[in-house]
Amino acid sequence: MEPVLTQAVPGNGEYRALRAAAGLSQMSEEGAALGLPASWSSVCVRHDGELVGMGRIVGDGGLFLFVVDIAVTPAWQGKGLGRRIMQALMDDVHARAPSRTMVGLIADGTAHELYAKFGFRLVAPGAHGMLLRLS
Template sequence: MEQFQLIEQPPTLEEYLSLRRESGLSPKTPEQGRGAIENSWYFCHFADSETGRAVAMGRVIGDGGWYFHIADMATLPAYQGKGLGRKIIDTLIAKIRSSAPENPYITLIADPPGRRLYEKVGFHEISRSRGMQLPVQPLN
Protein backbone atom coordinates (compact mmCIF):
# COMPACT_ATOMS: atom_id res chain seq x y z
CA MET A 1 0.00 0.00 0.00
CA GLU A 2 2.96 2.36 0.33
CA GLN A 3 2.92 2.79 -3.45
CA PHE A 4 -0.48 4.48 -3.07
CA GLN A 5 -1.77 7.55 -1.29
CA LEU A 6 -5.35 7.67 0.02
CA ILE A 7 -6.80 11.11 -0.69
CA GLU A 8 -10.05 12.06 1.03
CA GLN A 9 -11.44 14.12 -1.79
CA PRO A 10 -12.58 13.43 -5.35
CA PRO A 11 -10.17 12.90 -8.20
CA THR A 12 -10.10 15.54 -10.92
CA LEU A 13 -12.99 15.55 -13.37
CA GLU A 14 -10.77 14.05 -16.07
CA GLU A 15 -9.59 11.30 -13.70
CA TYR A 16 -13.16 10.59 -12.58
CA LEU A 17 -14.36 10.17 -16.15
CA SER A 18 -11.32 8.06 -17.05
CA LEU A 19 -11.64 5.80 -13.98
CA ARG A 20 -15.28 5.10 -14.81
CA ARG A 21 -14.57 4.39 -18.46
CA GLU A 22 -11.37 2.35 -18.03
CA SER A 23 -12.72 0.23 -15.16
CA GLY A 24 -15.79 -0.80 -17.16
CA LEU A 25 -18.44 1.46 -15.60
CA SER A 26 -20.74 3.32 -17.96
CA PRO A 27 -19.15 6.43 -19.47
CA LYS A 28 -20.44 9.80 -18.28
CA THR A 29 -20.34 13.28 -19.78
CA PRO A 30 -18.27 16.05 -18.20
CA GLU A 31 -21.51 17.67 -17.01
CA GLN A 32 -22.57 14.43 -15.27
CA GLY A 33 -19.09 14.04 -13.78
CA ARG A 34 -19.10 17.57 -12.38
CA GLY A 35 -22.47 16.93 -10.75
CA ALA A 36 -21.20 13.69 -9.19
CA ILE A 37 -18.07 15.35 -7.83
CA GLU A 38 -19.78 18.49 -6.53
CA ASN A 39 -22.78 16.79 -4.94
CA SER A 40 -21.29 13.77 -3.21
CA TRP A 41 -21.58 13.48 0.56
CA TYR A 42 -18.05 12.02 0.74
CA PHE A 43 -15.47 11.03 -1.86
CA CYS A 44 -12.03 9.41 -1.67
CA HIS A 45 -9.54 7.99 -4.11
CA PHE A 46 -6.13 6.39 -4.30
CA ALA A 47 -3.34 8.01 -6.29
CA ASP A 48 -0.23 6.21 -7.47
CA SER A 49 2.55 7.79 -5.39
CA GLU A 50 4.99 7.76 -8.33
CA THR A 51 2.75 9.23 -11.02
CA GLY A 52 0.10 11.05 -8.96
CA ARG A 53 -2.56 9.44 -11.17
CA ALA A 54 -5.88 8.46 -9.58
CA VAL A 55 -6.13 4.67 -9.81
CA ALA A 56 -9.14 3.80 -7.61
CA MET A 57 -12.13 5.69 -6.20
CA GLY A 58 -15.44 5.48 -4.40
CA ARG A 59 -18.00 7.94 -3.12
CA VAL A 60 -21.06 8.23 -0.93
CA ILE A 61 -24.24 10.01 -1.85
CA GLY A 62 -26.91 10.61 0.75
CA ASP A 63 -28.88 12.91 2.94
CA GLY A 64 -26.47 13.03 5.88
CA GLY A 65 -29.24 11.80 8.16
CA TRP A 66 -29.99 8.15 7.70
CA TYR A 67 -29.61 7.22 4.02
CA PHE A 68 -26.18 6.64 2.45
CA HIS A 69 -25.53 5.05 -0.93
CA ILE A 70 -22.06 3.91 -2.04
CA ALA A 71 -21.39 4.63 -5.71
CA ASP A 72 -18.64 4.83 -8.31
CA MET A 73 -16.48 2.07 -6.86
CA ALA A 74 -13.83 1.77 -9.57
CA THR A 75 -10.23 0.58 -9.85
CA LEU A 76 -8.15 0.73 -13.01
CA PRO A 77 -7.60 -2.82 -14.34
CA ALA A 78 -3.80 -2.68 -13.92
CA TYR A 79 -4.27 -1.91 -10.21
CA GLN A 80 -6.95 -4.46 -9.37
CA GLY A 81 -6.12 -7.23 -6.90
CA LYS A 82 -3.95 -4.97 -4.72
CA GLY A 83 -6.56 -4.34 -2.01
CA LEU A 84 -7.41 -0.81 -3.13
CA GLY A 85 -11.13 -1.50 -3.58
CA ARG A 86 -11.32 -3.04 -0.10
CA LYS A 87 -9.52 -0.07 1.44
CA ILE A 88 -11.82 2.38 -0.39
CA ILE A 89 -15.03 0.68 0.76
CA ASP A 90 -13.69 0.33 4.31
CA THR A 91 -12.89 4.06 4.30
CA LEU A 92 -16.36 4.98 2.99
CA ILE A 93 -18.11 2.85 5.60
CA ALA A 94 -15.89 4.18 8.40
CA LYS A 95 -16.68 7.75 7.37
CA ILE A 96 -20.42 7.04 7.38
CA ARG A 97 -20.27 5.33 10.78
CA SER A 98 -18.17 8.11 12.33
CA SER A 99 -20.18 11.02 10.92
CA ALA A 100 -23.77 9.85 10.57
CA PRO A 101 -26.40 9.60 13.29
CA GLU A 102 -26.92 6.17 14.84
CA ASN A 103 -27.98 3.24 12.60
CA PRO A 104 -27.39 4.64 9.10
CA TYR A 105 -28.94 2.77 6.17
CA ILE A 106 -26.03 1.96 3.82
CA THR A 107 -26.79 0.65 0.33
CA LEU A 108 -25.09 0.02 -2.98
CA ILE A 109 -25.86 -1.58 -6.31
CA ALA A 110 -23.52 -4.53 -6.83
CA ASP A 111 -22.45 -5.30 -10.37
CA PRO A 112 -21.19 -8.88 -10.76
CA PRO A 113 -17.45 -8.03 -10.61
CA GLY A 114 -17.87 -6.26 -7.24
CA ARG A 115 -20.21 -8.66 -5.48
CA ARG A 116 -17.50 -10.77 -3.89
CA LEU A 117 -15.84 -7.70 -2.34
CA TYR A 118 -19.13 -6.32 -1.06
CA GLU A 119 -20.12 -9.66 0.47
CA LYS A 120 -16.72 -9.88 2.24
CA VAL A 121 -17.43 -6.48 3.79
CA GLY A 122 -20.83 -7.67 5.03
CA PHE A 123 -23.30 -6.50 2.39
CA HIS A 124 -26.08 -8.90 1.45
CA GLU A 125 -28.97 -8.88 -0.98
CA ILE A 126 -32.07 -7.05 0.14
CA SER A 127 -34.68 -9.77 0.43
CA ARG A 128 -37.99 -8.03 -0.23
CA SER A 129 -36.83 -5.02 -2.19
CA ARG A 130 -35.75 -4.95 -5.79
CA GLY A 131 -33.56 -2.35 -7.48
CA MET A 132 -35.35 -0.50 -10.25
CA GLN A 133 -34.49 2.26 -12.68
CA LEU A 134 -36.38 4.65 -14.91
CA PRO A 135 -35.14 4.31 -18.51
CA VAL A 136 -33.36 7.31 -19.98
CA GLN A 137 -35.61 9.36 -22.24
CA PRO A 138 -34.16 10.12 -25.69
CA LEU A 139 -33.45 13.77 -26.38
CA ASN A 140 -35.76 15.33 -28.98
Protein backbone atom coordinates in the same frame (compact mmCIF):
# COMPACT_ATOMS: atom_id res chain seq x y z
CA MET B 1 5.88 2.95 -4.36
CA GLU B 2 2.52 2.06 -2.85
CA PRO B 3 -0.59 3.95 -4.08
CA VAL B 4 -1.77 6.66 -1.67
CA LEU B 5 -5.42 6.89 -0.56
CA THR B 6 -6.77 10.30 0.44
CA GLN B 7 -10.14 11.79 1.27
CA ALA B 8 -10.62 13.78 -1.95
CA VAL B 9 -13.02 14.28 -4.84
CA PRO B 10 -11.60 13.36 -8.25
CA GLY B 11 -11.50 15.87 -11.07
CA ASN B 12 -14.19 15.67 -13.74
CA GLY B 13 -11.98 14.37 -16.56
CA GLU B 14 -10.04 11.85 -14.48
CA TYR B 15 -13.27 10.63 -12.88
CA ARG B 16 -14.84 9.94 -16.26
CA ALA B 17 -11.64 8.36 -17.60
CA LEU B 18 -11.31 6.00 -14.62
CA ARG B 19 -14.94 4.90 -14.90
CA ALA B 20 -14.35 4.03 -18.56
CA ALA B 21 -11.05 2.23 -17.83
CA ALA B 22 -12.68 0.19 -15.05
CA GLY B 23 -15.54 -0.87 -17.32
CA LEU B 24 -18.22 1.25 -15.65
CA SER B 25 -20.83 3.15 -17.62
CA GLN B 26 -19.95 6.55 -19.03
CA MET B 27 -21.21 9.65 -17.28
CA SER B 28 -21.68 13.05 -18.85
CA GLU B 29 -19.28 15.92 -18.24
CA GLU B 30 -22.24 18.04 -17.11
CA GLY B 31 -23.43 15.36 -14.68
CA ALA B 32 -19.95 14.96 -13.20
CA ALA B 33 -19.59 18.73 -12.81
CA LEU B 34 -22.82 18.83 -10.79
CA GLY B 35 -22.49 15.55 -8.91
CA LEU B 36 -18.87 15.31 -7.84
CA PRO B 37 -18.88 18.39 -5.58
CA ALA B 38 -22.06 17.08 -3.91
CA SER B 39 -20.33 13.88 -2.68
CA TRP B 40 -21.04 13.09 0.97
CA SER B 41 -17.75 11.22 1.14
CA SER B 42 -15.12 10.59 -1.51
CA VAL B 43 -11.72 8.91 -1.68
CA CYS B 44 -9.07 8.85 -4.38
CA VAL B 45 -6.18 6.45 -4.74
CA ARG B 46 -3.22 7.84 -6.64
CA HIS B 47 0.04 6.35 -7.85
CA ASP B 48 2.64 8.88 -8.98
CA GLY B 49 -0.16 11.48 -9.15
CA GLU B 50 -2.36 9.36 -11.44
CA LEU B 51 -5.86 8.41 -10.29
CA VAL B 52 -5.88 4.59 -10.13
CA GLY B 53 -8.86 4.08 -7.81
CA MET B 54 -11.81 5.93 -6.32
CA GLY B 55 -15.05 5.58 -4.42
CA ARG B 56 -17.80 7.90 -3.32
CA ILE B 57 -20.87 8.02 -1.13
CA VAL B 58 -23.82 10.22 -2.03
CA GLY B 59 -27.01 10.94 -0.12
CA ASP B 60 -28.64 13.16 2.44
CA GLY B 61 -26.21 12.26 5.22
CA GLY B 62 -28.83 11.32 7.77
CA LEU B 63 -31.44 8.98 6.39
CA PHE B 64 -30.03 7.48 3.20
CA LEU B 65 -26.55 7.03 1.78
CA PHE B 66 -25.56 5.23 -1.40
CA VAL B 67 -22.12 3.83 -2.24
CA VAL B 68 -21.14 4.63 -5.85
CA ASP B 69 -18.15 4.83 -8.18
CA ILE B 70 -16.05 2.08 -6.64
CA ALA B 71 -13.52 1.79 -9.45
CA VAL B 72 -9.94 0.61 -9.85
CA THR B 73 -7.97 0.82 -13.07
CA PRO B 74 -7.31 -2.66 -14.56
CA ALA B 75 -3.55 -2.53 -13.90
CA TRP B 76 -4.25 -2.21 -10.16
CA GLN B 77 -7.19 -4.61 -9.85
CA GLY B 78 -6.70 -7.63 -7.62
CA LYS B 79 -4.21 -5.84 -5.37
CA GLY B 80 -6.56 -4.89 -2.53
CA LEU B 81 -7.35 -1.33 -3.61
CA GLY B 82 -11.11 -1.94 -3.76
CA ARG B 83 -11.01 -3.20 -0.19
CA ARG B 84 -8.96 -0.16 0.93
CA ILE B 85 -11.43 2.18 -0.79
CA MET B 86 -14.44 0.50 0.83
CA GLN B 87 -12.75 0.47 4.25
CA ALA B 88 -12.08 4.22 4.07
CA LEU B 89 -15.65 4.97 2.99
CA MET B 90 -17.17 2.71 5.64
CA ASP B 91 -14.93 4.20 8.33
CA ASP B 92 -16.39 7.58 7.36
CA VAL B 93 -19.95 6.20 7.45
CA HIS B 94 -19.47 4.73 10.91
CA ALA B 95 -17.85 7.95 12.16
CA ARG B 96 -20.36 10.47 10.80
CA ALA B 97 -23.72 8.91 9.90
CA PRO B 98 -26.42 8.68 12.57
CA SER B 99 -27.70 5.34 13.78
CA ARG B 100 -30.39 3.76 11.59
CA THR B 101 -29.06 5.44 8.42
CA MET B 102 -29.73 3.15 5.45
CA VAL B 103 -26.64 2.60 3.29
CA GLY B 104 -27.22 1.01 -0.10
CA LEU B 105 -25.35 0.09 -3.24
CA ILE B 106 -25.71 -1.80 -6.49
CA ALA B 107 -23.11 -4.54 -6.91
CA ASP B 108 -21.94 -5.45 -10.41
CA GLY B 109 -20.98 -9.06 -11.09
CA THR B 110 -19.33 -10.70 -8.10
CA ALA B 111 -18.57 -7.41 -6.31
CA HIS B 112 -21.25 -8.34 -3.77
CA GLU B 113 -18.65 -10.68 -2.26
CA LEU B 114 -16.44 -7.68 -1.37
CA TYR B 115 -19.37 -5.65 -0.06
CA ALA B 116 -20.58 -8.53 2.13
CA LYS B 117 -17.28 -8.23 4.05
CA PHE B 118 -18.46 -4.77 5.14
CA GLY B 119 -21.89 -5.94 6.34
CA PHE B 120 -23.93 -5.46 3.16
CA ARG B 121 -26.36 -8.22 2.29
CA LEU B 122 -28.34 -9.16 -0.78
CA VAL B 123 -31.97 -8.10 -0.42
CA ALA B 124 -33.63 -10.26 -3.11
CA PRO B 125 -36.13 -11.84 -3.17
CA GLY B 126 -37.64 -9.63 -0.46
CA ALA B 127 -36.71 -6.49 -2.40
CA HIS B 128 -35.33 -5.72 -5.84
CA GLY B 129 -32.95 -2.96 -6.84
CA MET B 130 -34.17 -0.83 -9.71
CA LEU B 131 -32.49 1.76 -11.90
CA LEU B 132 -33.65 4.37 -14.40
CA ARG B 133 -30.95 5.82 -16.69
CA LEU B 134 -31.91 9.12 -18.35
CA SER B 135 -30.90 9.34 -21.98
